[in-house]
Amino acid sequence: MDLGLAGKTALVVGGTKGIGLAIARGLAEEGARVAVAGRSSPPDGAMPWASSFRADLTTEEAREGFARAVSEELGDVDVLVVTLGGSLGTGEFRTAKLEDFRRVMELNFFAPLHLTKLFLPSLERRKGVVLYVGSIWGLEAGGKPAYNAAKAALASLTKMAGRELLPLGVRVVGIAPGSILHPTSSWKRMEENDPQGFAAFVHANLPAGRLGTAEEVAAVAVFLASPRASWVAATTVVVDGGQSLRF
Numbered sequence: 496m497d498l499g500l501a502g503k504t505a506l507v508v509g510g511t512k513g514i515g516l517a518i519a520r521g522l523a524e525e526g527a528r529v530a531v532a533g534r535s536s537p538p539d540g541a542m543p544w545a546s547s548f549r550a551d552l553t554t555e556e557a558r559e560g561f562a563r564a565v566s567e568e569l570g571d572v573d574v575l576v577v578t579l580g581g582s583l584g585t586g587e588f589r590t591a592k593l594e595d596f597r598r599v600m601e602l603n604f605f606a607p608l609h610l611t612k613l614f615l616p617s618l619e620r621r622k623g624v625v626l627y628v629g630s631i632w633g634l635e636a637g638g639k640p641a642y643n644a645a646k647a648a649l650a651s652l653t654k655m656a657g658r659e660l661l662p663l664g665v666r667v668v669g670i671a672p673g674s675i676l677h678p679t680s681s682w683k684r685m686e687e688n689d690p691q692g693f694a695a696f697v698h699a700n701l702p703a704g705r706l707g708t709a710e711e712v713a714a715v716a717v718f719l720a721s722p723r724a725s726w727v728a729a730t731t732v733v734v735d736g737g738q739s740l741r742f
């Protein structure tokens with residue numbers, strides 16, 4: 496199936512490693528011109544074809560400067576993928592500080608929201624797509640409380656912004672992975688440092704007997720970012736090997 500992505504300009508914010516890197520690779524395989532962003536550069540040789548922007552995007556000022564740099568180098572963007580996120584090691588409700596909640600909200604909710612606003616004029620001109628990488632733990636209870644709240648807010652944004660922007664020709668969609676194993680994921684560290692706890696987690700939570708891969712998430716993400724998914728809008732698609740318990 497030709498996904499219709501050839502020649503499109505795609506920006507993957509959080510595309511330097513993990514799930515974002517796999518999505519960037521998948522988009523490039525479909526012929527898109529791809530740029531990635533993160534605090535670090537992609538590993539050597541991982542993406543010789545991609546433009547790479549280095550910035551810590553947890554402040555408004557940094558995001559504004561980043562959007563200007565992208566506009567100067569790439570022009571308008573057809574596909575904006577926002578995959579940066581994480582629970583930042585915050586604790587349970589009693590131990591997590593208010594500041595921990597703010598940091599996690601900034602990374603997982605305000606950064607995607609602000610980036611969408613910054614790129615909206617460009618996306619409107621190109622009738623583009625916004626793809627957020629959320630989590631099953633934004634659609635049901637799970638994970639650390641701050642992370643759960645931030646990803647739930649992102650799922651709400653996907654619905655509300657998605658319904659508002661569709662009449663302007665901008666399609667917003669979310670993807671909610673379950674637990675994904677890749678070289679830089681926290682699951683990888685758990686597998687190495689606590690193999691028994693890791694095996695118990697898999698046994699209790701994952702009907703397939705394993706975690707998902709970044710490539711399995713990317714395959715769905717690339718389809719969702721493509722014109723072939725034109726009727727998937729303002730919703731979050733679960734990719735979790737049956738891990739979550741919601742219908």
Ligand SMILES: NC(=O)c1ccc[n+]([C@@H]2O[C@H](COP(=O)([O-])OP(=O)(O)OC[C@H]3O[C@@H](n4cnc5c(N)ncnc54)[C@H](OP(=O)(O)O)[C@@H]3O)[C@@H](O)[C@H]2O)c1
Nearest residue numbers: 509511512513514533534535551552579580581630674675
């Ligand atoms: N792995 C899982 O099991 C899993 C499950 C469900 C949902 N998710 C979600 O999927 C997304 C990607 O997860 P992942 O496992 O691929 O994580 P990851 O390996 O830690 O990758 C995160 C990406 O975001 C970038 N990033 C992080 N903080 C940043 C900052 N302050 N400024 C700019 N870029 C930043 C990282 O680049 P630099 O390090 O270069 O900054 C990297 O490219 C996250 O939103 C996560 O919540 C993951």
